[in-house]
Structures are given as structure tokens and as C-alpha cells.
Amino acid sequence: MTRFDETISMVADAFAETLGTTDIDSETGFFDLGADSTTIVRFAFRLRKHWPDLRTVDVFSHPTVAELSAYLTMASPESPGKPLIRSSPADSRADLRADER
Template sequence: MTELIGDPDTGPVLEGDAVDVVAAVWAEALGTDSVDPDAGFFDLGASSATVLRVVRTLRRRWPDLKIVDVFSRPTVAELATFLDGV
């Protein structure tokens, strides 16, 4: 699993494979150790506010990410595949 290490002022470092990064960001946002790449974010307990936090974090690596991209690709696997092509 990708570890999100970073400075509290700048946020986590988002390096590594897209699946690992997206899973780590979601796990952190949901307050869990890991996230099943095929589980739906909302099935895992995410709210719209969680999506906003995740998008804000992921935009540090993928600045063109939109909120609708997360709603359209509601699993780690789907979102990471999309982000690999961005």
C-alpha cells in the first residue's frame, strides 16, 4: 500500500501507482487502513464532503480531476484507470 507521507502544511506526497495512490487517499479520507479497489466509495461510507476532500487531495497530482470524474468512476480501480489516461 502506498503510504501518504507529507508535511501538514502541504499535504501527502502522491507518488506511485495510481491504484495505490487513490486507494491510500480514500483510506485516509475514510479513516481506515485500506480500501478494496473494487468497492464503491459510497458503499464504504463516503459522503459528498468526503469526495470533495479526496478530489482536493488528488488534484495535487492530477490537477484536471473533476468531482464528476469521481461520481462517474465510483471505485478505486475505475478512478485509477481513468487517471492513468489523464
């Protein structure tokens, strides 16, 4: 299994768990699968267990399981679950509310 395959499996499982379903098409947009903004925030929170520096905006910018998995694989090429690399500490906190920083 490739790193991308491992990542896509982890992302699809996390999204399915967030939505409460098992039927996830990796090429269909998150909103088309029934997500809303609140769901995306919960999904990003769930993914942060594996990618601690993932920002909610990263999920909005890569709106399918396949696109987000490709982004995560490139951002952490060593293996799935490795932290994303940010250019500065502030970048990883950009999507947090002021009281969460």
C-alpha cells in the same frame, strides 16, 4: 510496478486517508466504503495534488478506486501525477463554485 499499479496505490492511499481507515477494497464503490458527497469532495481535493485538473464529477463518474485509477492512468498515460488533459480551460473548472473560479 506498472503506471496503473502506481496510480491505484496513490488513489487508494488518498481515499483511505480521507476516510481515516486502512481497509480499502479497490472494487467496492466509494459510497459503499462509507463515503458521502462531502467525503468525495475532500477526496477529489486531495487527489488534485497529483492530478490538478481532476474534477469532482470525475470521481462521481468513476466510483471505485479501480475505475478512477484506470481513468487517471488513461487520462495521463505518461506517469501518475501528471495533469489531466482538458479540451478547454473551462472544462477543468466545471465543478468549482463561482467564487472558486
